[in-house]
Amino acid sequence: MHPTEKPARTTEACRPEDSQNPSRAGGPAGAVPASEIQTVLLSAVEVVLETACCAGVFKSLEEAPPDPRGEVVITVRVPFEGKPSGEFSLHVPEGLTLLLAARFLGRDEWEVSAGQAEEVALELANMICGAVLSNLCAGATFQMMHPLTKGDGGTDCGGAVCRWFDVGEGSLTACLQFRKAI
């Protein structure tokens, strides 16, 4: 590697068997490249939104474009403990949360309360997290904790691998961060 070239970004992960994989050399044992997490985030969000909310992903980027609307963002965090440990988070603007909740529940938007919309956001985060971890860590032993919401949490996920999704009626961001074992 050239001295000025940045090493590929990797993150602590969950596949002990992968420590033997030469393509993963250079990082900590079992490290998963950020690019692989990006791919898995994309696939998990697409499947969950399509199956649960009949919503498609029109565009997806590794970084969120600037959003001048400044809408309140609902943040849902799903911590997971074991091997691996870490946190998944989903950041959805309030308006989009309501729309996705209406589709999830099979109702019209005006029939959905803010509480129900938040509850659906929790469920979506839980399902996306489950899909991401089962893909990255199918053989691992860990437990997903109960999801937690944080109103207007913004999309700051310092250190996590994030991906932004345009779903037509709005956009959302999904982030994953593994915690290193102590």
Place this chain on the structure above:
Amino acid sequence: MDVMIVDDSPAMRTFIRRVLLLSSLKIGGCLEAANGEEALQLLERNWLDVVLTDIHMPLMDGEELLRRMLRHEVWKLIPVVVLSADQTRERTRRMLELGAKGYVSKPFTPEKLRREVEQSLGVRRASY
């Protein structure tokens, strides 16, 4: 067929009920419980053909519900299908080894749910 949905999230129960309606399964009654304890109370008063349960719930989780049902003379005949966001091999294996007749990862399509429920009923019939 009479079904019980066990999940601590009312939104998820609504989703599952909606998917059941779309699945073309012939659903008669559909009971809902928010945890294993509520589910056992409903089982005391109702006969069901299949129980669809989440795993992580307060008061009594899906694993304990399954254990209690399997210890009961009559309830052990009711197939339990686990519906969970946890898709890891370890969790799936554990629930199936405990005695669940099916395991479906959330979210699921009506077709997937129908297949799993029909299969669980077939397993039950074969074990008579």
